[in-house]
Amino acid sequence: MVAGGGEVGFHLGxxxxxxxxxxxxxxxxxxxxxxxxxxxxxxxxxxxxxxxxAQIEAGCQRADAVIAVTGDDAKNLVICQLAKDHCHAQRVIxxxxxxKNEIVFxxxxxxxxxxxxxxxxxxxxxxxxxxxFFPLMPLTGSHLELIEAExxxxxxAAGKKVGELGLSAYGALIGGVVRxxxxxxxxxxxxxxxxxxxxxxxxxxxxxxxxxxxxG
Amino acid sequence: MNIVIIGCGxxxxxxxxxxxxxxxxxxVVDLERVAFEHLPQSYKGNTLLGNGTDLDILRQxxxxxxxxxxxxxxxxxxxxxxxxxxxxIFGVRRVIAxxxxxxxxxxxxxxxxxxxxxxxxxxxxxxxxLVEDPVVGKTLMExxxxxxxxxxxxxxxxxxxxx
Numbered sequence: 001m002v003a004g005g006g007e008v009g010f011h012l013g014x015x016x017x018x019x020x021x022x023x024x025x026x027x028x029x030x031x032x033x034x035x036x037x038x039x040x041x042x043x044x045x046x047x048x049x050x051x052x053x054a055q056i057e058a059g060c061q062r063a064d065a066v067i068a069v070t071g072d073d074a075k076n077l078v079i080c081q082l083a084k085d086h087c088h089a090q091r092v093i094x095x096x097x098x099x100k101n102e103i104v105f106x107x108x109x110x111x112x113x114x115x116x117x118x119x120x121x122x123x124x125x126x127x128x129x130x131x132x133f134f135p136l137m138p139l140t141g142s143h144l145e146l147i148e149a150e151x152x153x154x155x156x157a158a159g160k161k162v163g164e165l166g167l168s169a170y171g172a173l174i175g176g177v178v179r180x181x182x183x184x185x186x187x188x189x190x191x192x193x194x195x196x197x198x199x200x201x202x203x204x205x206x207x208x209x210x211x212x213x214x215x216g
Numbered sequence: 217m218n219i220v221i222i223g224c225g226x227x228x229x230x231x232x233x234x235x236x237x238x239x240x241x242x243x244v245v246d247l248e249r250v251a252f253e254h255l256p257q258s259y260k261g262n263t264l265l266g267n268g269t270d271l272d273i274l275r276q277x278x279x280x281x282x283x284x285x286x287x288x289x290x291x292x293x294x295x296x297x298x299x300x301x302x303x304x305i306f307g308v309r310r311v312i313a314x315x316x317x318x319x320x321x322x323x324x325x326x327x328x329x330x331x332x333x334x335x336x337x338x339x340x341x342x343x344x345x346l347v348e349d350p351v352v353g354k355t356l357m358e359x360x361x362x363x364x365x366x367x368x369x370x371x372x373x374x375x376x377x378x379x
Binding site: 050051052053072073074075077078082085086098100103104107108 | 269270271272291292293294296297298300301304305317319320323327
């Protein structure tokens with residue numbers, strides 16, 4: 001079930017259909033719903049997804065996932081909470097427009113969030129020549145996430161051993177080191193060089209501390 | 217008592233005026249500057265322009281030292297989000313959200329959030345007035361009129377309408 005038939009919801013619905021999934025899009029604007037109906041067929045319902053009755057009519061209880069992708073964070077939160085608590089949906093995923101709301105959603109019981117701002121930041125930082133640092137993904141059902149970072153020259157981490165970075169103080173752990181395309185097992189005494197890419201498991205709240213430990 | 221009110225429509229401004237007169241330290245937050253025109257002229261509390269579901273705006277409004285928060289914007293979802301942030305993240309003791317959809321109001325009440333549906337409350341009052349129920353109808357009406365009187369002395373007519 002896709003809640004919200006804007007640009008994101010429409011294209012997501014289309015992609016899910018092409019991948020062979022059964023899809024129902026909820027869109028409260030009648031004209032927009034009509035457009036989606038003309039483009040994609042009978043996979044859209046004109047209803048407001050933040051109402052419990054609409055969710056039940058749309059088959060929320062049978063859905064493998066409810067994905068809230070409206071442009072309104074408060075609405076996405078309520079859609080996901082209703083789906084989870086009222087319809088007992090198996091899996092709920094929320095789009096957050098304000099990246100600060102990822103923390104808010106987690107605190108209020110919605111663990112899986114996608115922030116377009118964060119995704120874009122990740123892409124931009126991936127393109128930087130050195131010192132890339134980008135969150136790869138949140139780990140479902142935890143307050144942890146996976147980060148990839150490229151060790152840059154003249155940073156605190158270059159030349160240090162893994163154990164000397166002090167990441168364990170933040171509850172973070174280096175899971176592996178990629179050097180010239182080869183994966184190295186990360187021990188406390190594995191030395192890091194500029195150009196290494198490290199894969200870090202970290203509590204989301206400690207992301208800034210990990211960044212500081214690696215880049216100063 | 218330090219009190220934060222999200223939403224300065226007619227209800228938010230009315231309540232802000234009452235609590236301010238009672239001597240509480242009130243901060244009222246709204247997205248639109250014109251909304252503050254709803255406040256009575258006697259209002260001496262704070263106003264803050266911003267989104268009441270944003271963590272930083274709520275901190276600026278003093279939520280960390282607030283004993284009570286009322287979420288009274290026109291949007292049920294925004295009220296539910298603001299109220300839950302206050303309760304679950306900042307641990308505000310008294311949190312009340314205006315949720316006009318009675319179904320959503322009941323659902324969140326069962327999760328432990330205090331929600332008030334204007335639909336239900338106003339409907340109940342009108343019903344009580346019709347059947348001349350003295351406890352509900354008469355008492356509430358008398359109290360409402362007294363509050364109206366207290367604030368109306370200096371209340372200007374707002375330039376723009378709102379909720």
